[in-house]
Amino acid sequence: MKTLYILDGHNILFRSYFAIRGMTNPEGESTNALFGFIRSLYKLIHDFSPSHLIAVFDGPESKKSREEIYSAYKGHRKGMPEDLLPQLLYAMEFCSIAGIPHLEIPGVEADDTMGSIAGWAAKRGALVYLCSSDKDLCQLVDDKIFMIQLHKENLLVDKKKVKEIYGVAPEQITDYLGMAGDPSDNIPGLEGFGPKTAAALLQEFQTLDAILQHPEKVAGAKKQEELVRHKEQALLSRKLATIDLSVDFPKQEEFFALKSPDVEKVKAFYTKMHFMSLLKELESKAPQEALTREAEKKPEKGEYRLVDDEESLRELLTLLREQRELCIDTETTDLRAMHACLVGIGIGFEAKRAWYLPANGKLGKKRVLDALRELFSLPHLSFFGHNLKYDLHVLCNEGLEVERISFDTMIASYLVHPERQRHNLDQLALENFAFVKTPITDLIGSKKRQKSMEEVPLPQIAAYCCEDVDYTCRLKEFFNERLKELELLSVLKNIEIPLIQVLLKMERAGIYFDQAAMERLSKEFAEKIHESQAEIYHLAEEKFNLNSPKQLSHILFTKLEIKPPKKIRTGFSTAAPVLESLQDTHPVISHILNYRLLEKLRSTYVDALIAQVFFPTQRIHCTFNQSVAATGRLSCQDPNLQNIPVRSKEGRKIRSAFKPQKPHWSFLSLDYSQIELRLLAHLSKDPTLTEAFRSQEDVHATTAALIFDVPLKKVTPEMRQRAKAVNFGILYGQQAFGLATGLRIEYKEAAAFIDVYFKRFERVQEYIEFCKKSVRKTGRAVTMLGRQRPIPEINSKNPQIRALAERLAINTPLQGTAADLIKLAMIKVDRLLKEHPQWGMMLLQIHDELLFESPDLHVKTLGQAVKEIMEGVIELNVPLTVEISIGKNWEEC
Numbered sequence: 060m061k062t063l064y065i066l067d068g069h070n071i072l073f074r075s076y077f078a079i080r081g082m083t084n085p086e087g088e089s090t091n092a093l094f095g096f097i098r099s100l101y102k103l104i105h106d107f108s109p110s111h112l113i114a115v116f117d118g119p120e121s122k123k124s125r126e127e128i129y130s131a132y133k134g135h136r137k138g139m140p141e142d143l144l145p146q147l148l149y150a151m152e153f154c155s156i157a158g159i160p161h162l163e164i165p166g167v168e169a170d171d172t173m174g175s176i177a178g179w180a181a182k183r184g185a186l187v188y189l190c191s192s193d194k195d196l197c198q199l200v201d202d203k204i205f206m207i208q209l210h211k212e213n214l215l216v217d218k219k220k221v222k223e224i225y226g227v228a229p230e231q232i233t234d235y236l237g238m239a240g241d242p243s244d245n246i247p248g249l250e251g252f253g254p255k256t257a258a259a260l261l262q263e264f265q266t267l268d269a270i271l272q273h274p275e276k277v278a279g280a281k282k283q284e285e286l287v288r289h290k291e292q293a294l295l296s297r298k299l300a301t302i303d304l305s306v307d308f309p310k311q312e313e314f315f316a317l318k319s320p321d322v323e324k325v326k327a328f329y330t331k332m333h334f335m336s337l338l339k340e341l342e343s344k345a346p347q348e349a350l351t352r353e354a355e356k357k358p359e360k361g362e363y364r365l366v367d368d369e370e371s372l373r374e375l376l377t378l379l380r381e382q383r384e385l386c387i388d389t390e391t392t393d394l395r396a397m398h399a400c401l402v403g404i405g406i407g408f409e410a411k412r413a414w415y416l417p418a419n420g421k422l423g424k425k426r427v428l429d430a431l432r433e434l435f436s437l438p439h440l441s442f443f444g445h446n447l448k449y450d451l452h453v454l455c456n457e458g459l460e461v462e463r464i465s466f467d468t469m470i471a472s473y474l475v476h477p478e479r480q481r482h483n484l485d486q487l488a489l490e491n492f493a494f495v496k497t498p499i500t501d502l503i504g505s506k507k508r509q510k511s512m513e514e515v516p517l518p519q520i521a522a523y524c525c526e527d528v529d530y531t532c533r534l535k536e537f538f539n540e541r542l543k544e545l546e547l548l549s550v551l552k553n554i555e556i557p558l559i560q561v562l563l564k565m566e567r568a569g570i571y572f573d574q575a576a577m578e579r580l581s582k583e584f585a586e587k588i589h590e591s592q593a594e595i596y597h598l599a600e601e602k603f604n605l606n607s608p609k610q611l612s613h614i615l616f617t618k619l620e621i622k623p624p625k626k627i628r629t630g631f632s633t634a635a636p637v638l639e640s641l642q643d644t645h646p647v648i649s650h651i652l653n654y655r656l657l658e659k660l661r662s663t664y665v666d667a668l669i670a671q672v673f674f675p676t677q678r679i680h681c682t683f684n685q686s687v688a689a690t691g692r693l694s695c696q697d698p699n700l701q702n703i704p705v706r707s708k709e710g711r712k713i714r715s716a717f718k719p720q721k722p723h724w725s726f727l728s729l730d731y732s733q734i735e736l737r738l739l740a741h742l743s744k745d746p747t748l749t750e751a752f753r754s755q756e757d758v759h760a761t762t763a764a765l766i767f768d769v770p771l772k773k774v775t776p777e778m779r780q781r782a783k784a785v786n787f788g789i790l791y792g793q794q795a796f797g798l799a800t801g802l803r804i805e806y807k808e809a810a811a812f813i814d815v816y817f818k819r820f821e822r823v824q825e826y827i828e829f830c831k832k833s834v835r836k837t838g839r840a841v842t843m844l845g846r847q848r849p850i851p852e853i854n855s856k857n858p859q860i861r862a863l864a865e866r867l868a869i870n871t872p873l874q875g876t877a878a879d880l881i882k883l884a885m886i887k888v889d890r891l892l893k894e895h896p897q898w899g900m901m902l903l904q905i906h907d908e909l910l911f912e913s914p915d916l917h918v919k920t921l922g923q924a925v926k927e928i929m930e931g932v933i934e935l936n937v938p939l940t941v942e943i944s945i946g947k948n949w950e951e952c
Contacts, residue, residue: 060312063180064109065173067191068116071099084333087852087860089142096150111315115172116163158318174302197221198232210495226258234267237297246296361411363525367420382408388527389450396452397680402512405524410533413525441465445484445531470555471538473686474547488530561889562683568900569678571720584661591654598647608633691846691878701905715950725918728952731907732940735873741935743826752937759783765819792866830868840871844879884929
């Protein structure tokens with residue numbers, strides 16, 4: 060055995076778990092960490108062709124030995140994420156069938172097992188490579204033991220590299236951690252002894268023992284006192300950080316030899332996990348080649364150039380003018396788009412080549428902007444990027460406009476994987492090309508020591524930005540093919556790409572509110588909150604922390620002896636649904652709910668809104684997200700204006716503070732009426748529901764008449780309300796239990812309502828069954844315009860997961876189509892406003908509603924024109940109806 064590679068299984072799984080999100084198999088089980096683990100394993104095998112390799116995992120109760128020394132060891136860590144534990148077991152199962160030796164020893168941490176194996180192998184003459192990013196393992200590095208950081212392009216860490224990274228030699232690492240501590244393992248170290256201080260002292264004194272023997276020689280009275288008072292803590296910290304090299308393990312060389320994979324079992328495993336790219340490779344290649352083929356996709360380094368002189372710029376512009384599409388990526392001073400100034404821009408048009416133009420270099424900002432202005436004006440050129448809307452904002456801040464957009468890789472990723480919450484470039488490069496991009500913290504640091512991008516040396520920022528451009532080009536090619544395969548290209552080209560410019564204009568327009576009125580509202584809410592607190596304390600007969608669930612639970616369920624409906628792991632729940640169900644049991648409950656409402660309105664909305672006013676415009680500029688909601692709906696943040704309450708009196712007061720900034724202007728609201736029910740009528744082709752909409756009847760009253768078997772004229776408000784709950788419950792796949800809870804009625808009564816509903820609307824029930832059957836077969840729900848949502852959980856063996864998936868299968872085609880339609884309407888309205896800019900501007904989209912700011916002279920004309928667009932955006936077998944409201948503030952609309 061000449062070489063041995065030891066893979067830190069837990070380290071790779073945890074890193075992959077947080078780097079790759081949103082992957083599940085058809086059973087609904089998370090597979091992101093497992094996928095990352097297998098990719099890392101393949102990469103290691105491909106890059107180093109090892110004959111001997113072992114994956115090491117923490118054993119059960121692995122913290123026990125160190126907890127006996129220090130009870131708080133790793134005590135700050137939450138338990139392993141619920142969906143990671145099964146992936147750990149799957150990782151070990153994969154190792155077994157793929158011929159990868161693996162080991163977990165009960166009661167032993169992976170570090171100790173790895174250290175013991177490494178020491179044994181090195182003594183036998185082998186070169187040992189520890190594949191991990193855990194700094195604890197640096198103490199093992201010597202002339203025969205090295206570390207490889209797979210996530211940093213196989214960075215080899217030898218004795219020299221340890222000294223370069225930490226400022227100390229490998230044999231000093233435990234002393235270093237004894238002083239600096241290790242927050243990741245909750246090793247305390249010494250207060251005031253950070254990494255730099257620890258390294259400097261060890262360079263001077265060589266060992267921790269020498270430092271502790273002569274504390275008076277250390278500069279600074281506080282440090283001297285800390286060394287004296289907490290000497291034992293430093294020694295304890297060193298002991299906790301010291302790897303145990305005496306772990307017993309199999310010491311036969313053949314135990315560590317790679318074996319041949321069981322190809323059929325690996326195929327079955329990939330199929331179960333839905334790793335289709337890996338399965339495809341396995342089926343098309345020889346067994347051993349197939350297990351490393353995915354890693355062979357290791358990307359080549361790109362050719363990146365800094366352009367900071369006139370000759371280079373002229374050459375680049377000549378080349379760029381000949382292209383049809385250009386990728387752009389800006390480097391800026393601020394993540395907030397409206398606040399950001401341009402530091403530089405990366406440009407490219409194909410993979411592996413990119414250029415960086417600094418705005419703060421020798422060329423000067425004006426020359427760079429003039430060059431960009433020329434490029435953006437060329438009619439044959441279009442532009443693409445990753446999260447391009449942000450870059451367009453930055454360019455707008457500098458007086459530049461980009462009209463022609465062809466692609467956005469973030470949105471493309473979202474269309475392929477709408478269930479994922481994140482689509483950042485780093486994650487996509489890792490997942491699709493096994494490439495670890497340079498972390499931004501390598502350039503600007505983090506937290507208190509973070510610096511501006513303007514301070515980063517030009518060669519460093521150029522390489523970073525060009526890397527972004529390079530991988531955006533690679534991702535464009537990759538996702539273009541995926542979108543074609545999934546027949547999603549039309550959704551990107553016809554809906555999402557044109558919408559970017561629409562949202563850009565809306566975000567830049569912002570919305571105005573009366574700050575003085577909002578400040579008065581803040582004071583009013585504060586007074587009411589104080590009154591609610593006083594009443595609660597009076598009824599509870601003592602003061603306590605209202606924001607502490609534990610203290611509140613004690614007051615309600617122990618002192619006041621209210622019967623709790625639900626117990627959770629930490630006691631009795633005080634969540635809003637629980638308290639709402641208890642409102643009739645004690646007067647204090649309604650005061651608590653009122654307190655929570657007021658506190659949330661004041662902190663989340665009123666005070667937060669005041670703080671987010673953009674000084675130059677005196678308006679709020681929120682961000683609309685195209686790549687968050689799995690249904691295709693837009694979301695809103697910084698601030699979220701879609702969530703300002705509309706039903707409560709206090710929420711309406713907040714809305715009333717929003718008003719046009721100019722005199723003689725008004726707000727105009729246009730809202731689709733019952734769009735999802737109308738889509739249900741169209742898609743189900745139910746004759747009763749269709750006729751109700753065609754006849755412009757009150758559909759809820761019609762439903763009530765059918766359910767309660769009474770003439771339409773005899774439908775009471777209560778009947779209508781219950782029918783409305785059934786109608787909307789059906790849209791979301793609600794069952795009898797959910798309906799009973801919502802209406803506060805008995806389960807049997809709710810079940811009877813649903814049973815009668817489906818007898819009256821038979822085609823609706825058929826459509827619901829069709830949706831579920833279709834998704835079970837294809838694994839995806841599809842909207843009328845072709846947007847897709849993967850729902851593999853519909854085949855889960857877990858009944859709760861399966862039931863949720865069935866509800867999504869029913870609702871997604873309705874809610875997703877509604878989202879598509881309002882987006883199409885927004886695109887058409889934007890064209891209208893281009894032709895008639897004097898009519899006003901579009902400000903917000905709140906689900907099925909559009910809000911405009913318009914001069915009084917044109918507001919009715921604009922309202923009628925937008926109504927026609929929204930109602931005619933698609934042809935259905937029932938009419939789309941839009942309601943118009945005009946007011947001098949948002950609440951009046």
